Amino acid sequence: MFALSASTAPDTIGVLFIMSIDPSISSTPFACIQKYSFSAEEKEILFSMHAIFRIGNIKKHVRYDQVYEIELQLTADDDQDLRILTDWLSKDVEDEIGWKRLCNLLIKIGQLEKAEEFYNTLIEQTSDVKDLIHYYGQLASIKFQQDDKKMSMSYHMKIKELEKTTSSNNSDFNNKIIATIMNFSENNKTVMFHSGDCTLASEAVLKCDVMPMEEFQEKQVSANAFRFYEKALADFERNLCSTTIYNSVDPVDDDLKQTCPLLWFQRKMLEIRQKYLPPTHSDIARSYSVVASLYRKREDHYQALSFYQKSIDIYEKILPSNHPFLACLYNNIGTTYKCTGEYSQALFFVKKSLEIGEKVLPPDHPDLNSTYGNIGNIYQLLNEYSNAIVYYEKRLAIHQQQLPSNDLKLADDYGDIGLMYNKLNDYANGIVYYEKRLAIHQQQLPSNDMWLFDSYEHIGTMYIKLNDYVNAIVFYEKALDFTENYFPSEYATMFVYSCRIANLHGKNENYWQSVFFYQKAVGINRYLSSNPLNLALCYNNIGAAYTKLGENWEGLFYLENALKMKKSCSSEDESCLGSIEDNVNRLKELLNENEHQSG
Incomplete structure (x- = not known):
């Protein structure tokens, strides 16, 4: 109905x-x-x-x-698929029961506000200090994800107050406190506590999952923060300690402690997990991925690839073959190979990521969109421009469905596709896409943005390739006006574009305009360091234009000036000037003949 x-x-x-x-x-x-x-x-x-x-x-x-x-x-x-899913969810939110488990699941699926409501309700209904420690730790984690650092800090201060009410000899409870802070450290951004001292170790420390690491910049870590690191690691090891000891451990170079404390900390956590957890445990795989991401941030790409491979080796054993975690890791490996210049390997792994994404994600999902762009860029680096266009257009199609028609991301898409057509010598299509990019940039960017100049330059050059000199002049003049208005000290650029426009007018047999722009170039050249070749070329071309106009005496004047400047040029530069002397002699002979005839 x-x-x-x-x-x-x-x-x-x-x-x-x-x-x-x-x-x-x-x-x-x-x-x-x-x-x-x-x-x-x-x-x-x-x-x-x-x-x-x-x-x-x-x-x-x-x-x-x-x-x-x-x-x-x-x-x-x-149903086997449903059983696999429910078993995985049970493992993914293990170690908790009841409301705690529900709240953990809400956090994992991004329902932070709902999780916060539940935690606040649970706090009102309990007086158990252990539970309060857990709830405040989770609320601190939620607030940090919501970028509310002040509230996050206040919840951690409540944890510190609760810690004072407990016995320091209660090792199980102390482990619970450390586990709460460590959970906050791993899953969000780290706030350091030691002896009542609260130190923010970095603006955004790390995000311990298989998704790409958030941007962060390491700052000098305080001595108190180091003491917290070491205490947290010791308690973390005590918390994991079991009767079974595993021997496959990646040793940590302690030099990292000074040069890269965050990486050192995560390597130590990995070492502890390797010691006490089975070799195919998901926490070990996650640690490998985090360490790999930190190495990638340091541009130590081969170390990153080594740890990514160890992570993928475990996840391929314990996850379904089409699990999104695998797609994310394949993408990270491919992106790292791209940084090393190994584009074929990069393409292999990013396509594996895409294969999973296309099976499990909606056709317009942002992750697919990003992957299409990544593959297009790799094909571009491989000089396979037709294939690059295929994937850039897939990305464009998603953006066109999701974004306003004047969004800057669409402009980027148009620019990438236009550049590929340009590389393929398909200048007509290249112009179409560059003009679409330009239209958005003119709406969305300030009038002095260099992307506008970039479009003027590319479109003008492609029109030249099509022998459409009239439209080429239009866009080169836009480039020249842009430079004069917004970058008036860029004399070299103004000189180049004045000469280009003058040359195009000459090709269109519009010689007066050609003379005008060459003379403009001569005027600009005064502000450049002395370069006789520039002046010789301008004088030679002005002389030639005047000759075409029948203004032979003017032509002779500029050609003789060009001849004088030629004598100051190097032997290499002289080859660019052609036979100016022959032109001068021919023009003198012509003028003499005209004088005799008139006499």
């Missing part, structure tokens, strides 16, 4: 769910509530809240264009 009503409403899409239920394979309860419903004719069915349906075919309604039909099948009790 409601879905079909969309067929008469503009800008509305109706969705009709067609559900199939087989009670013989699913124990999920459901019941007909028609007699309890407000509208008995609706024949409503009530399903249990944990009912899960598998999506089948999606197609347009046979009669109504604005209505779609989606087939749903109630999952069977032994």
Whole structure:
């Protein structure tokens, strides 16, 4: 009823769910509530809240264009895909039960506000100090993710106050405090505490997951922060300590402690995990990934690749082959190979990432969009411009669906595609895309932005390649005006564009304009360091233009000046000037003949 009503409403899409239920394979309860419903004719069915349906075919309604039909099948009790998913979720939010587990899950899926509401409610309902430590630690973590550093700090100060009310001999409880702070350190950004001293170790320390590391800049770490690092590591090891000791450990160079404390800290955490956890434990894989990301930030790409490979070796064993974590790691490995210049390897791994992404993500997902751009860039570096265009256009298609038509990201897309067409000598298409980029830049950027100059220069040059000198002049004049208005001391640029415009006017046989711009170049040249070649070229071209106009005496004047400047040029420069002397002699002979004829 409601879905079909969309067929008469503009800008509305109706969705009709067609559900199939087989009670013989699913124990999920459901019941007909028609007699309890407000509208008995609706024949409503009530399903249990944990009912899960598998999506089948999606197609347009046979009669109504604005209505779609989606087939749903109630999952069977032994559905393998669902079992794998629920088992993974159980492991991913392990070590907690009840409300704590729900809150952890909400944080993992990004529902921070809902998690915060639950934690505040739980704080009101408990007086247990251990639970309060946990709740305040999680709230501090949430606030830091929301960029509310002041509130995050206040929650950690509450933890410190609670710590004072407990016995320092209670090692299990102390481990709980350290675990809370360490959890905050790993999953968000680290706030250092030691003996009541609160030190922010860096503006944004690290984010311990398989997603790309947030930008951060290391600052000098205080002695108190180092003491916290060491105390936290010791308690972290005590917290993990078990009767089983594993021997496969990556040793840590203590020199890192001074040169890169954050990397040293994560390497030590990895070392502890390797010592007490099974070699295929997910926490070890996560540590490998974090360490790899830190090495990549330091541009130590081969060390980064080594740790990324160790991480992927574990994740490939414990995760489904199409898990998003694997896609992210493949992308990170590919991006790192790109930094080393090994573009074929980079392409291999980024395409593996894309293969997973296209299976598990919606077709317009931002991660797919980023991957398309990354692949396009790698093809560009491989000089495979046609393939680069394919992926740049995929990225453009997503942006066109999601962004306003004048968004700067679209301008970047148009520029990338235009450049590829330019590289392929397809100048007509190159101009189309560069002009689209220029239109957005003219709307969105200040009038003195260098991207405008870049477009003028590229478009003008492509018009020259098409022998369309009139339009080339239009854009070169825009480039010249831009430089004169916003960068008036860039005399070298103004000189070059004045000469280019003069040359194009000459090709169009518009010799007066050619003379005007060459003389403009001569005037600009006064502000440049003495270069006789520049003046010789200008004088020679002005003389030639005047000759074409029949102004032979003016032509002779400039050609003789060019000849004088030629004598000051090096032997290498002389080759650029051609036979000026021959031109001067021919022009003198012509003038003499004219004088005799007139006499």
